[in-house]
Amino acid sequence: MSPISRRKLITGGxxxxxxxxxxxxxxxxxxxxxxxxxxxxxxxxxxxxxxxAAQRILTAHSLAREFPRSMISKAPFMNEVxxxxxxFRQHQAAGFRDxxxxxxxxxxHPLSLSIADLRSIGLRSQITEVVCEEGWSYxxxxxxxxxxxxxxxxxxxxxxxxxxxxxxxxxWWDSMDMADALHPQTLLTWGMNDGDLPVGFGGPLRMRVxxxxxxxxxxxxxRLTATDSMKKFGKGLGSAAPEGGYAWYAGI
Amino acid sequence: xxxxxxxxRTETRRHAAFVRITHWLTFVAFMALLITGTEIVxxxxxxxxxETGNVNMHxxxxxxxxxxxxxxxxxxxxxxxxxNGWSRYLHFESAWLLVITGAVYLVAGLATGHFRRNLLGHSxxxxxxxxGRTIARHLRRAPADPAGALRYNTLQKTAYLAVLLVLFPLxxxxxxxxxxxxxxxxxxxxxxxxxxxxxxxxxxxxxGALLLFLGVHVTLVALSGxxxxxxxxxxxxxxxxxxxx
Numbered sequence: 440m441s442p443i444s445r446r447k448l449i450t451g452g453x454x455x456x457x458x459x460x461x462x463x464x465x466x467x468x469x470x471x472x473x474x475x476x477x478x479x480x481x482x483x484x485x486x487x488x489x490x491x492a493a494q495r496i497l498t499a500h501s502l503a504r505e506f507p508r509s510m511i512s513k514a515p516f517m518n519e520v521x522x523x524x525x526x527f528r529q530h531q532a533a534g535f536r537d538x539x540x541x542x543x544x545x546x547x548h549p550l551s552l553s554i555a556d557l558r559s560i561g562l563r564s565q566i567t568e569v570v571c572e573e574g575w576s577y578x579x580x581x582x583x584x585x586x587x588x589x590x591x592x593x594x595x596x597x598x599x600x601x602x603x604x605x606x607x608x609x610x611w612w613d614s615m616d617m618a619d620a621l622h623p624q625t626l627l628t629w630g631m632n633d634g635d636l637p638v639g640f641g642g643p644l645r646m647r648v649x650x651x652x653x654x655x656x657x658x659x660x661x662r663l664t665a666t667d668s669m670k671k672f673g674k675g676l677g678s679a680a681p682e683g684g685y686a687w688y689a690g691i
Numbered sequence: 692x693x694x695x696x697x698x699x700r701t702e703t704r705r706h707a708a709f710v711r712i713t714h715w716l717t718f719v720a721f722m723a724l725l726i727t728g729t730e731i732v733x734x735x736x737x738x739x740x741x742e743t744g745n746v747n748m749h750x751x752x753x754x755x756x757x758x759x760x761x762x763x764x765x766x767x768x769x770x771x772x773x774x775n776g777w778s779r780y781l782h783f784e785s786a787w788l789l790v791i792t793g794a795v796y797l798v799a800g801l802a803t804g805h806f807r808r809n810l811l812g813h814s815x816x817x818x819x820x821x822x823g824r825t826i827a828r829h830l831r832r833a834p835a836d837p838a839g840a841l842r843y844n845t846l847q848k849t850a851y852l853a854v855l856l857v858l859f860p861l862x863x864x865x866x867x868x869x870x871x872x873x874x875x876x877x878x879x880x881x882x883x884x885x886x887x888x889x890x891x892x893x894x895x896x897x898x899g900a901l902l903l904f905l906g907v908h909v910t911l912v913a914l915s916g917x918x919x920x921x922x923x924x925x926x927x928x929x930x931x932x933x934x935x936x
Contacts, residue, residue: 483777486784494872501876506742514747518762568743568887570871572775573760574735575745576887650872684776690872691783 473600473616477669477677478687491688498690499618503649506566511632512577515569517639520608520658527607527659535643540589540627544603544664547594554629554643561588565624567649569656572689579640581647582630587621590665598667601677604646605662613657613678614669614687615648624649627660652689654680705841705929707805713796714924716788721901723785727778728898734759734775738895742886751892786866793859810848810855821845835915840929850904858901865894 469475474492478484523531530538535554542550552560564582590602602620605612619625628647629636636642641658648655669677677687706714736754737746744750746763757767759774800806815821825846828836836844843851867873868881868890884890912920923929 483780483784486787487780489787490783494870498872498876501872503871503875504878504881510742512743512745512748516745516747516762568871570887572734572779574731574891575737576743577745578743650875652871684780686776686780686783691870 476686476688477601477614477675478681483686487686487688490691494688494690495616495618498650500622501650503565503567503624506568506578508566508580510578511566511580515577515579515640516575517637518571518653523638523659524608530607530643531638538643538661540644540660541662542589542593542665543662544666545596545599546590546665547596548592550589550593552589557584557589557627557629557644560584560592563623563626564630565626565649567624567647569653571653572685580632581626581628581649582633582636583626583628583645583647585623586625586627586646586663587623589627589663590620593665595665596667599665600667601665601669603664603666603669603672603678604657604660605664606657607659607661610679611657611659612673613646613655613680614666614672615651615655619648619650622650650690652691654685655689701931702928703841703931704927705923706927707803708927709796709799709803710805711924711927713792713799716792717796720785720789720792721905723781724789725898725902727782727785730759730774730778731782732895733757733771734773735763736765737763738892739888740885740892741888744888744891786863789859790863809843810852812842812848816845816848822849837931839915840919840923840931850907854901854904858897858904862894862897862901865890865897869894 466475469488469492472495474495475488476491479488538554540550540552540557542552561584562582563585564580566578566580568576568578570576586602599617601614601616603612603614615625624647626647628641628645629643631637631640631642636645641656644660645658646656646660664672666672669675673679674682676682680689681687732754733756736756736758737744737750738752738754739748740751756765757769757771758765759771761770800810822845825844829846838844864880865884867877868884869887874881874887881887881890884893919929
């Protein structure tokens with residue numbers, strides 16, 4: 440074994456120094472431009488941060504693939520959810536007439552909207568694929584109100600960075616960054632395949648985020664909260680998913 | 692100790708440091724991808740062809756194992772524990788390790804002439820005669836060519852180049868084609884494969900081909916001298932075999 444020469448030591452030191460300052464600079468830039476996901480800590484944080492940053496650089500404004508009507512799945516599959524709460528069953532018995540979507544947090548005009556109110560704000564329909572992290576998928580037509588229109592009505596503050604959204608089902612909540620929240624295909628969905636959105640698929644109101652896996656498309660949405668930081672919600676990881684071991688960003 | 696006690700031996704350099712480091716990083720990343728990929732398959736051990744596929748549709752084929760989801764009809768009376776959360780986190784982190792390692796290897800391999808010297812080699816390595824000779828040696832189960840300690844034979848080069856230039860790129864392509872967000876920006880990657888479920892099925896087969904390569908690779912390393920070859924890939928040095936009398 441030859442001893443490490445002085446030249447090697449100096450070169451090595453310079454390379455290590457450049458590497459560390461490079462990482463520090465990359466970290467600053469990533470935070471500045473919102474390229475760090477809320478679940479960036481821990482063993483899987485580096486991989487998750489690379490994935491999210493790469494996706495945000497490459498796909499900030501791209502549109503999810505839409506399909507011809509002939510490709511709509513004849514027998515779409517719905518994942519079972521926990522048995523509905525008593526409150527949900529009462530809404531269901533009343534035909535969801537009293538269902539309300541509350542928009543609060545860092546907005547100029549907090550709102551409380553019925554499904555009919557949502558319909559009057561705007562409508563978009565699109566034929567997109569629901570993709571489950573397990574591997575299966577189906578195509579459906581989704582009809583709803585673009586989330587961006589509702590956020591416009593509420594007047595979202597400049598410094599808002601995330602939109603948290605909550606299901607009527609306990610402990611089922613998620614959040615997305617503003618690239619997805621203002622994305623034209625992100626829909627507050629109340630219709631499917633030319634009819635009302637069936638309860639099994641998330642009716643009366645489901646958040647459809649077609650550029651991410653199915654678990655970001657939370658069913659039975661009752662509340663949206665605009666915020667500048669996800670640290671104040673749950674364990675601060677961005678959604679219920681990372682608390683159960685699943686990634687916050689599900690665009691992969 | 693070694694330098695004092697043993698007389699000078701015919702020992703020579705075999706693998707450059709960058710080859711050894713990227714080899715073992717790739718090994719670590721690939722094992723993590725293999726284990727976590729298997730865990731993810733367990734949550735839906737059915738494969739389809741085309742754009743969509745779910746339990747209401749006919750599968751292309753099914754792997755007859757129990758699933759970690761009770762919604763998948765497997766014929767087994769029990770459900771495996773759900774390992775998808777950490778498996779997915781680790782799968783994508785390992786994929787980054789693999790891609791970054793691969794990029795370093797490609798740049799260093801081109802810059803140092805490693806590809807030209809060791810993987811492409813002389814044009815006469817690529818003749819039908821060279822293939823025939825190497826295959827015949829293996830069929831006759833002839834003793835290992837002593838030159839094999841210092842250079843790759845034609846079949847070896849073919850296998851390594853196929854892994855580097857075909858299988859790994861295909862694994863990355865078919866994997867990216869499973870990302871709904873990536874597909875939104877670059878729909879060609881999934882559409883060219885015939886749809887999302889086709890991409891998933893191909894990803895499974897490409898992984899299988901890589902696993903097959905790993906099996907054959909380790910077997911041949913064992914047959915040609917496990918200790919000597921492992922030592923060469925770890926320390927970079929190899930002891931030359933005694934000249935036959």
